[in-house]
Amino acid sequence: MNDPMPPGTGRCPVAHGEGVTRLYGPDAATDPQRIYARLREEHGSVAPVLLEGDVPAWLVLGYRENRRVLDNPLQFSRDSRIWRDFLDGHVDTASPLMQMVGWRPDCVSQDGEPHRRLRGAVTDNLYAVAGRGIRRHATHHAARLVDAFAGTGRADLVTDFADYLPMLVLTRVFGLAEGEGRSLAESANLVLKGGADALEHNDRIMAILGELTARKRKEPGTDFTTGLIEHPAGLDDDEIVNHLRLVLITGSTMTSNLLARSLQMVLTDPAWLTGLVSGQVNLSAVVEEVMWNTPPLAVLPGRFATADQELGGCPVKEGDLLVLGLAAGNHDPEVRPDDDVSVQGNQSHLAFSAGPHECPAQNLGQAIIETAVDVLLHRLPGLRLAVPPEELSSTASTWESRLDSLPVEFTP
Numbered sequence: 001m002n003d004p005m006p007p008g009t010g011r012c013p014v015a016h017g018e019g020v021t022r023l024y025g026p027d028a029a030t031d032p033q034r035i036y037a038r039l040r041e042e043h044g045s046v047a048p049v050l051l052e053g054d055v056p057a058w059l060v061l062g063y064r065e066n067r068r069v070l071d072n073p074l075q076f077s078r079d080s081r082i083w084r085d086f087l088d089g090h091v092d093t094a095s096p097l098m099q100m101v102g103w104r105p106d107c108v109s110q111d112g113e114p115h116r117r118l119r120g121a122v123t124d125n126l127y128a129v130a131g132r133g134i135r136r137h138a139t140h141h142a143a144r145l146v147d148a149f150a151g152t153g154r155a156d157l158v159t160d161f162a163d164y165l166p167m168l169v170l171t172r173v174f175g176l177a178e179g180e181g182r183s184l185a186e187s188a189n190l191v192l193k194g195g196a197d198a199l200e201h202n203d204r205i206m207a208i209l210g211e212l213t214a215r216k217r218k219e220p221g222t223d224f225t226t227g228l229i230e231h232p233a234g235l236d237d238d239e240i241v242n243h244l245r246l247v248l249i250t251g252s253t254m255t256s257n258l259l260a261r262s263l264q265m266v267l268t269d270p271a272w273l274t275g276l277v278s279g280q281v282n283l284s285a286v287v288e289e290v291m292w293n294t295p296p297l298a299v300l301p302g303r304f305a306t307a308d309q310e311l312g313g314c315p316v317k318e319g320d321l322l323v324l325g326l327a328a329g330n331h332d333p334e335v336r337p338d339d340d341v342s343v344q345g346n347q348s349h350l351a352f353s354a355g356p357h358e359c360p361a362q363n364l365g366q367a368i369i370e371t372a373v374d375v376l377l378h379r380l381p382g383l384r385l386a387v388p389p390e391e392l393s394s395t396a397s398t399w400e401s402r403l404d405s406l407p408v409e410f411t412p
C-alpha cells in the first residue's frame with residue numbers, strides 16, 4: 001500500500017486506508033449499485049476504493065466526471081506504465097488485476113499515434129468481418145444451440161445460450177476451430193472475473209491465439225486474424241496476438257452479458273415482448289434501455305493521471321489509478337434524476353465508453369444480439385419466464401454484474 005495521500009478537499013478522505021470500500025469480495029458481488037449509491041452519498045462524484053489485492057484507486061461515479069476522464073487522454077492516460085503503485089512495486093506482475101489494467105502492446109493500452117495506428121487495424125478488420133455474413137454465422141450457431149433444448153420445453157437462456165453464442169461466432173470469425181468456443185468462453189469469463197484463476201486462463205487464451213497466428217501466417221484465409229496479419233499498419237506477432245485477445249475477451253463477455261440482460265428485459269416486461277413479436281418495437285430500443293440501466297461493463301479499467309489535478313473535488317495525484325464507473329455514471333441523478341423514465345432514443349449512455357477509446361465493435365455485438373433474439377422468438381413458440389421476475393439473481397465482480405440464470409418455458 002502507498003503512504004497516506006495528502007489531505008484532500010471536498011468530501012474526499014485523507015487516505016486510501018482503513019475503512020475504504022472494497023470493490024471486490026462478498027459485499028460487492030451481491031449489490032454493487034447499493035455500494036455506488038453509498039459512495040456517491042459519502043464522497044460525491046469521485047470516491048476512493050480498493051481493488052483486488054487492496055490496491056488503491058479512484059472510482060469515478062459522476063457522468064460528467066466520467067466524460068472528462070474518457071475524453072481527455074492527455075490528462076488521464078490509458079498507459080499503465082505511469083501507474084505509481086506498479087512502479088513503486090506495490091502491485092505484482094502476477095496480480096489478477098494486471099489482466100485488466102496492465103500494459104499490453106494493444107490499442108487499448110496506448111494513446112496518440114500508436115493508438116491510432118493499432119486501432120485502425122482493428123476497426124478496418126471489424127468492418128470487413130461485419131460485411132462477411134456475421135448475421136449468417138450468428139444464425140447458424142444460435143440455431144444449433146436452440147436445437148439442443150428445443151424439444152424439451154424448458155431452458156436456461158443464460159447457461160444454455162447467451163454464455164456461449166458470442167464466443168462461438170467469434171471463433172468462426174477468427175478462424176479458430178468451432179470446438180474451441182465453449183472452453184474459450186469459460187476462460188474469458190474467468191479472466192474478467194479476476195481471482196486466482198485469471199492468470200492461468202489468460203495464459204491459455206494467449207497460447208491458443210499464438211498458435212492461431214502462426215498457422216494463419218502459413219495458411220491465410222478471409223478471417224479476422226489474417227486481416228490483422230496483412231494490414232498495412234504492419235503489426236508484429238505480439239501486437240496481433242494481443243489484439244486477438246482484446247477482441248475475443250471483450251467481444252464475447254460484453255456481448256453475452258448484454259444479450260442476457262436484453263432477454264431478461266424482454267421476458268420480464270410483457271409490453272417489450274409483445275412489441276417485438278408484433279413488430280411495433282425494434283430490438284435496438286431494448287438494447288438501448290439495457291445500456292443505460294445495466295451496462296455490460298459496470299466499471300471500466302483504467303486511466304492514470306498524468307499530473308496532479310482535481311477531479312470532482314478530489315486531489316488526484318500523478319500516477320494515480322482511476323476506474324470508470326459506467327453503471328454509476330449512467331444513473332447519476334444530476335443527469336438522470338428519475339431512473340423510471342424511459343431513455344428511448346437517447347444514445348448518450350456510457351456503456352460503450354467514450355472518447356478515443358470508445359468500443360469499436362458495437363455493430364458486431366448488436367448484430368449478434370439481434371440475430372439471437374430473432375432466432376429464439378421464431379424457434380420457441382410461447383416463450384415465457386419460468387420463475388417470478390423477482391427470483392432472478394445476479395453476481396458481480398469488480399468490473400461487471402452478470403445474470404446468473406434465465407429459466408424459460410415454451411411449447412416444445
